[in-house]
Amino acid sequence: MRLQGYSIPRTSTGRASLVPPPPWHYVGDFLVVDYWADPDAVRAVLPEGLDPHPDPGRCAAVFADWQSSSEGGDELVDPIRSHYREFFIVINALLDGEEVTNCPFIWVNQDFALARGWIQGFPKKLGSIWMTRTFGLDLPADPGLRPGGRYGATCSGRGRAIADMTLTIDGESEEGPRHNAPPIVNVRHFPRLAAGRHDDPQVHELVRAVSRDRAASKAMTGPATLTLHPAPGEEHDTLAPVEIDRGYRFTFGYTIDDLKTVKEFV
């Protein structure tokens, strides 16, 4: 091909690509709540190719405050091109009998991360996401990573509340969140606009995330709250919690430069 670039826009050099080419390196802070939604609501968003999990309604809600970069990229010193925050829900499911997760709803606050997510099968919309931080100083404005430390996070989209989460740390967790632990299997989907083919997407396939060079801090845990708010043109609130297990706060990172196609539907 004449033009270069991993994503659009493509040019003779590829430098303007919205998404730089893989590998993509990530590190970020997380707030996660393990919970259960209404099993029928979870089943109603289960994509083609996945089966219901034996523990029906099992979900996790995840806030992440990320910094990412490409290989040798200058994004790290131009943080408007490396920082982003996101909120997403995963449901638990089975893929040919194996436990997996799937992301039906996700919001993110930067365009490069939205596009990168689409390429990975994350159904990203834009949102405004905020998460309490710790700074390592013993001060009233720093909750610290200690019992009693309180964290909160919110997500909104189109000026409407989408989700709120709080965690009050009561100790350290050996394991971290469980509902978020299985490998994630998403759907890559790219529609057609040709007349008569609006229901016949050009890309529609089940894909399995692949990552390497993972590292994590210890996880702090404690009682948590989670609210999923109704909003015009949104359906994530169908997955509102009917039971909440616990919340977790930790730091995590990895590198991504691969994706496995599991099933192609078109």
Add this chain to the structure above:
Amino acid sequence: MRLQGYSIPRTSTGRASLVPPPPWHYVGDFLVVDYWADPDAVRAVLPEGLDPHPDPGRCAAVFADWQSSSEGGDELVDPIRSHYREFFIVINALLDGEEVTNCPFIWVNQDFALARGWIQGFPKKLGSIWMTRTFGLDLPADPGLRPGGRYGATCSGRGRAIADMTLTIDGESEEGPRHNAPPIVNVRHFPRLAAGRHDDPQVHELVRAVSRDRAASKAMTGPATLTLHPAPGEEHDTLAPVEIDRGYRFTFGYTIDDLKTVKEFV
């Protein structure tokens, strides 16, 4: 398929789709400048399948302040889901000898319009776009649609200036802009993330825009300025003007529910 929705996210109802299904109805205000860039720079962004235009370097720069909706949609009374603004450049080219335009660079300020653009082959990034308005009152804050009326528009991305345009009306134009008039032919592109296939997109095709039910106001015209600013990770400034013809201000709308594939490359 089990789930519904024209775009992601897909659910049992399809109501959460970021992009509602076509048809899409549009109306908006436009500022357009017909100009010429360096012919080599235009050739350097000419996509596969198009040939250089015989008038080398011919381009237009376009600011649009849009309101759009789907069929029977409630977006019109929820304007955060119907308003958006965008800035784009078109180059002039030939498709099998026929005059066409192609959009190498475009910025838009809403996620639904970004995604809709990708589906149409517009290589949209997020930006912040502003354009002077007229309100129909004879007041100092209203430039009016009369000789001497001054309009301006700006686009920024990632906190950096991308483009500035001004127009000073000196009369009415019978024809409107010419560099923007030929049918637009874009590239739909959807990359792969599978290891070893990062240079082998899953979708890469030349597509021709189709629209219907077009309407336009009269066009006002006059001398214009256009500046394309360099910015980190951007290449649109390679198409900076070497000669400017004139600028135009008008209102325009149409309906879109089709797209013709011209050439498939994968």
Add this chain to the structure above:
Amino acid sequence: MRLQGYSIPRTSTGRASLVPPPPWHYVGDFLVVDYWADPDAVRAVLPEGLDPHPDPGRCAAVFADWQSSSEGGDELVDPIRSHYREFFIVINALLDGEEVTNCPFIWVNQDFALARGWIQGFPKKLGSIWMTRTFGLDLPADPGLRPGGRYGATCSGRGRAIADMTLTIDGESEEGPRHNAPPIVNVRHFPRLAAGRHDDPQVHELVRAVSRDRAASKAMTGPATLTLHPAPGEEHDTLAPVEIDRGYRFTFGYTIDDLKTVKEFV
């Protein structure tokens, strides 16, 4: 004084002033709903120096989509410095027996307008405000200024819904909105930070708005809806409608370069 500038920041030239010096010229589109809130709630936000209106609970809710400029300013062709949108509520009250309005809550989407508002006594916070537009073309995406034309507007702050309004035009109004008609009397307030004086503001005075060179379009009217949403750290929803009269859509502009102090409290 050594430095110049109507507002901060002040420099040797005054060019960097966030708010350019008066006069300020305005033009904008409006959606207004005349309504009544709970009389006790209106009384609870009545500022020092004003008495309750004899028609208790009388309020208006106003969305405005503005373009403004200073004298000879270049803001009109740099629209990021002239456009802004706002949502506000006015209560009706008496000042020494005369009918007046007062603005207890207002959100705006630009810093220069926020600062200009504080100087005028409008208690502005930042928000995200959207309003349906008409473009003068007979197209599905344009509601038009005709019976059946539907308009909507929303305001959010800090990612939470603040207010929604809709209007369905059923005709033209001779008078326009009545609850918004009396002169507006606000409170200029500038707090102290000196220890022991946090409750002793440096500026606290009742002021009466003055404007000149007013112009308006005809007003369209019809049945309307208004919802004021609760949100953390907000109290505007105490003024939620208990009865709604009608809604109005019109264009209006004026010039401001004066303000009358009615009563000084410090």
Add this chain to the structure above:
Amino acid sequence: MRLQGYSIPRTSTGRASLVPPPPWHYVGDFLVVDYWADPDAVRAVLPEGLDPHPDPGRCAAVFADWQSSSEGGDELVDPIRSHYREFFIVINALLDGEEVTNCPFIWVNQDFALARGWIQGFPKKLGSIWMTRTFGLDLPADPGLRPGGRYGATCSGRGRAIADMTLTIDGESEEGPRHNAPPIVNVRHFPRLAAGRHDDPQVHELVRAVSRDRAASKAMTGPATLTLHPAPGEEHDTLAPVEIDRGYRFTFGYTIDDLKTVKEFV
């Protein structure tokens, strides 16, 4: 007074106040560059009541990524009400012979911090501010607090670049930045709009910042870059660096509930 609230908007409870009452607790990450600007340019923004510093042109540029809260406030678990980022410049000056700093230009990304700054005498405008973070994991996306770690920060306002900074850590600093160390003395300024008094502000006084309960991490240091970009309606670029000393990265926090008036001009 009938209504309550430290800042506007004021109500019967004071809960809607944009700025909660002091004390205000802060913690944040900092990138600071000690540098010198053109001495004449520094003198041109020196406010009434301060004299030039004997080391002419001495300045610091500061990026801060803050988390703040009021006493017992719930802002810490609602981070859209506690997080903000800012960029500012301080010039060095003398107050009655004592070394002080003064802030002539500052941008911040939240309304509550903008208003709080005005109350303290910081001449805040809204901007978009970004700063590289460290997360404590040894991963490619984390620069770490070690030699070779690279940090960057950017500030934009109204869609135009305002400032860029980079730091490459080469070791630890005992002292931290020196140009930013003296106490800060600012100007509280609140204009009048009454006709004939536009040049006669209601509040115009020199104030000295007071803080308590300060804590800081160790400071990392290294060579740095700083660029101040020209932009329409801005003058900060007059303070562009003519010589750069070094950059610093550290975490810092304190509590504020007092301010000393040094000289009153009105």
